[in-house]
Amino acid sequence: MLLQIKNLHAGIHGKEILRGVNLDVDKGEIHAIMGPNGTGKSTLASVIAGREVFDVTAGEILYKGKDLKKLSIEDRAREGIFLGFQYPVEIPGVSITNFMRTAVNEVRKFKGLDPLPGGEFLRLMEEKKRLVEITSNLTNRSVNEGFSGGEKKKNEIFQMAMLEPMLAILDETDSGLDIDALRIVANGVNKLRRPDNAFVVITHYQRLLDYIVPDFVHVLFEGRIVKSGGKELALELEEKGYDWIKKEQK
Amino acid sequence: MQTESKEPVTQKRFIDLFEKNRAFLSANDTPGLNVTRVKAMASFAKLGFPDTSMESWRLTSLEESFERGYDYHLQPMEEVDVQKVFRCNIPHLDTAVIGQLNGWYVSKDVPLMELGNGIIMGSLAEARKKYPQLIEKYFGTIADDTNDGFTALNTAFTQDGVFIYVPDNVKSPKPVQLINVIHHDENLFLQSRNLIIVGSNAMLSLVHCDDSYNHQASFSNVVTEVHLGEHGAMDHYKLQNLNNNSTLISSVFFRMAASASLDSHYLSLNGGLLRNNIRVLFNGPNGNASIYGLYLMDRKQHVDNNLFIDHAYPGCTSSETFKGILDEHARAIFNGHVLVRRDAAKTDARQSNKNILLTDTARVNSKPFLEIYNDDVKCSHGSTTGQLDQESMFYLRQRGIGEETARMLLMFAFADEIVARIAIPQLRQRIEDMVKKRLQGELQICEQCVLHCSTPEHPIEFQIDLGKI
Numbered sequence: 001m002l003l004q005i006k007n008l009h010a011g012i013h014g015k016e017i018l019r020g021v022n023l024d025v026d027k028g029e030i031h032a033i034m035g036p037n038g039t040g041k042s043t044l045a046s047v048i049a050g051r052e053v054f055d056v057t058a059g060e061i062l063y064k065g066k067d068l069k070k071l072s073i074e075d076r077a078r079e080g081i082f083l084g085f086q087y088p089v090e091i092p093g094v095s096i097t098n099f100m101r102t103a104v105n106e107v108r109k110f111k112g113l114d115p116l117p118g119g120e121f122l123r124l125m126e127e128k129k130r131l132v133e134i135t136s137n138l139t140n141r142s143v144n145e146g147f148s149g150g151e152k153k154k155n156e157i158f159q160m161a162m163l164e165p166m167l168a169i170l171d172e173t174d175s176g177l178d179i180d181a182l183r184i185v186a187n188g189v190n191k192l193r194r195p196d197n198a199f200v201v202i203t204h205y206q207r208l209l210d211y212i213v214p215d216f217v218h219v220l221f222e223g224r225i226v227k228s229g230g231k232e233l234a235l236e237l238e239e240k241g242y243d244w245i246k247k248e249q250k
Numbered sequence: 251m252q253t254e255s256k257e258p259v260t261q262k263r264f265i266d267l268f269e270k271n272r273a274f275l276s277a278n279d280t281p282g283l284n285v286t287r288v289k290a291m292a293s294f295a296k297l298g299f300p301d302t303s304m305e306s307w308r309l310t311s312l313e314e315s316f317e318r319g320y321d322y323h324l325q326p327m328e329e330v331d332v333q334k335v336f337r338c339n340i341p342h343l344d345t346a347v348i349g350q351l352n353g354w355y356v357s358k359d360v361p362l363m364e365l366g367n368g369i370i371m372g373s374l375a376e377a378r379k380k381y382p383q384l385i386e387k388y389f390g391t392i393a394d395d396t397n398d399g400f401t402a403l404n405t406a407f408t409q410d411g412v413f414i415y416v417p418d419n420v421k422s423p424k425p426v427q428l429i430n431v432i433h434h435d436e437n438l439f440l441q442s443r444n445l446i447i448v449g450s451n452a453m454l455s456l457v458h459c460d461d462s463y464n465h466q467a468s469f470s471n472v473v474t475e476v477h478l479g480e481h482g483a484m485d486h487y488k489l490q491n492l493n494n495n496s497t498l499i500s501s502v503f504f505r506m507a508a509s510a511s512l513d514s515h516y517l518s519l520n521g522g523l524l525r526n527n528i529r530v531l532f533n534g535p536n537g538n539a540s541i542y543g544l545y546l547m548d549r550k551q552h553v554d555n556n557l558f559i560d561h562a563y564p565g566c567t568s569s570e571t572f573k574g575i576l577d578e579h580a581r582a583i584f585n586g587h588v589l590v591r592r593d594a595a596k597t598d599a600r601q602s603n604k605n606i607l608l609t610d611t612a613r614v615n616s617k618p619f620l621e622i623y624n625d626d627v628k629c630s631h632g633s634t635t636g637q638l639d640q641e642s643m644f645y646l647r648q649r650g651i652g653e654e655t656a657r658m659l660l661m662f663a664f665a666d667e668i669v670a671r672i673a674i675p676q677l678r679q680r681i682e683d684m685v686k687k688r689l690q691g692e693l694q695i696c697e698q699c700v701l702h703c704s705t706p707e708h709p710i711e712f713q714i715d716l717g718k719i
Binding site for chain 2: 049051052053072073074077078082083085088089091092093094098099100102103106107110142143159163
């Protein structure tokens with residue numbers, strides 16, 4: 001099992017947000033996590049990535065059988081966990097090229113590999129840019145600075161392609177995207193799919209799942225996964241809305 | 251008596267010293283220059299040294315620096331092996347190098363160079379003998395002695411320093427590097443005086459480095475006067491890398507004729523107590539002055555950038571862009587005073603000061619200040635102080651970048667806005683290296699200052715290609 005979440009309780013500043021999440025993700029699988037706003041979807045993603053503002057109060061997260069609690073943010077990333085941000089951060093003064101070269105080489109160093117030679121790195125960049133249909137000179141610009149919503153999300157998928165994670169968590173990557181950008185982002189994910197990696201796609205709408213077909217759909221509600229099913233669950237949610245879940249919970 | 255040793259810095263000490271050595275100090279004065287000197291001394295007798303009761307020195311106390319006690323010499327102390335002290339300049343940077351040791355021009359055989367294109371540069375003491383009229387026309391007319399004790403004292407004791415003259419319509423073919431080194435076995439009080447004249451339609455690029463070689467305490471009171479003629483242009487770099495026992499009071503006065511243009515960069519990398527007085531007077535319309543500052547301070551280092559830009563004529567543009575990163579117990583003060591006078595319509599003035607504090611104990615006092623007496627102006631000011639952005643840190647680390655590297659990356663990106671403004675590519679590269687080392691805590695004041703490039707740079711374990719950021 002790639003990821004095992006057992007009875008996870010977590011919160012921020014003493015306020016509990018996750019109230020006993022259980023989730024198993026295996027290699028080769030795509031999981032969709034859906035649910036109304038404010039139920040803890042982004043918190044779950046952040047906690048897996050190791051964001052320090054959140055406190056894990058109970059339960060555990062096992063990744064490749066190892067307890068994640070002991071790993072720093074960067075070590076989780078180096079072990080293959082990637083978080084696609086809902087709101088990618090703008091970092092003026094740091095070019096994407098240097099950002100990615102630093103990231104790729106730090107991950108390589110962690111794995112005991114030599115840094116990628118400059119030429120090879122640039123070739124890799126070009127290849128991955130094509131994958132997400134980045135045609136502009138995006139890569140010489142500062143990270144996300146002045147990017148449109150669509151460019152930011154494409155840039156997330158581009159980074160994911162560069163780092164080739166084992167477990168990618170995409171936090172509302174579809175929000176704010178027009179249909180063309182959505183197709184490009186989804187296409188990128190589908191091309192990166194391999195039998196040995198897995199995706200957790202967090203989304204509010206069913207729309208993205210027309211393009212990225214999930215093996216499992218989970219509904220997160222008030223800090224717990226209250227319903228799991230196949231891709232047909234997403235359609236049901238689309239049709240009935242989340243009120244149905246809310247009522248069922250009461 | 252031409253040497254005084256180990257005494258604290260007091261007003262009385264210098265008044266007495268002046269009286270005793272009046273004849274010696276004035277030996278080469280023209281009558282006009284002597285009047286300036288005597289007036290300045292009277293001014294100093296009235297003003298004394300500043301203290302924290304004065305608004306512009308409120309946050310910078312010199313008490314500790316004054317009490318240390320210093321030798322003060324009225325003539326150069328020893329023969330200097332020029333080659334040994336000024337070993338080399340910035341790698342690949344083709345500059346004309348002129349040097350000062352402990353405030354004295356280091357000449358060897360040629361105290362004053364007169365280049366074919368009419369440019370004169372070298373010792374101010376020599377220039378005073380050789381071009382008395384030229385010196386008298388400018389000396390003491392740009393620096394204001396009447397409200398600053400340090401400037402008055404410097405004028406009263408003026409002997410040597412650097413003189414640069416670029417005639418009308420001449421563009422200095424290569425940057426001039428002025429290297430000011432402090433190296434002595436005793437605590438040293440030193441003063442030097444520089445005079446730079448850039449004629450109409452003339453151009454000068456000047457790299458002005460203050461370095462120390464050892465950890466001996468020093469107190470420098472340096473005054474530089476700069477005249478820019480009509481349509482004259484100057485690209486000015488002030489690089490400060492001094493030891494933690496050094497106190498530097500640097501006062502630079504720029505006087506800008508109509509349509510003159512100035513880019514001035516203050517890069518403070520180390521120093522015990524640094525006070526930069528930066529004065530710009532627009533003495534004609536349509537001038538432009540852009541002043542940039544970067545300070546990277548740690549331990550108990552203290553930097554005080556005090557600017558005054560006087561928009562006395564219409565149509566002038568000025569900008570102050572200062573950024574700092576402060577670690578441990580470091581302290582920074584920014585005072586950016588811009589005065590827009592009643593007649594200065596169409597003024598465009600901007601002020602910005604941004605700071606990153608790495609610890610709870612580092613402190614910044616930032617005071618951008620616009621004083622405006624004309625309605626037809628565009629002015630803006632802003633100041634921010636904060637920690638490294640935690641969102642950005644999380645983002646970088648989530649991509650596998652270690653915490654330390656992520657911090658470096660963000661700090662360098664922050665500093666690079668200033669470094670990127672350096673127009674001389676080789677100098678920019680050099681400063682990037684120095685900033686990078688400084689941020690990693692690896693910059694030494696002695697071995698790795700701008701001068702000492704004879705030992706090749708050690709490769710740094712740092713994956714970021716700073717040239718491409």
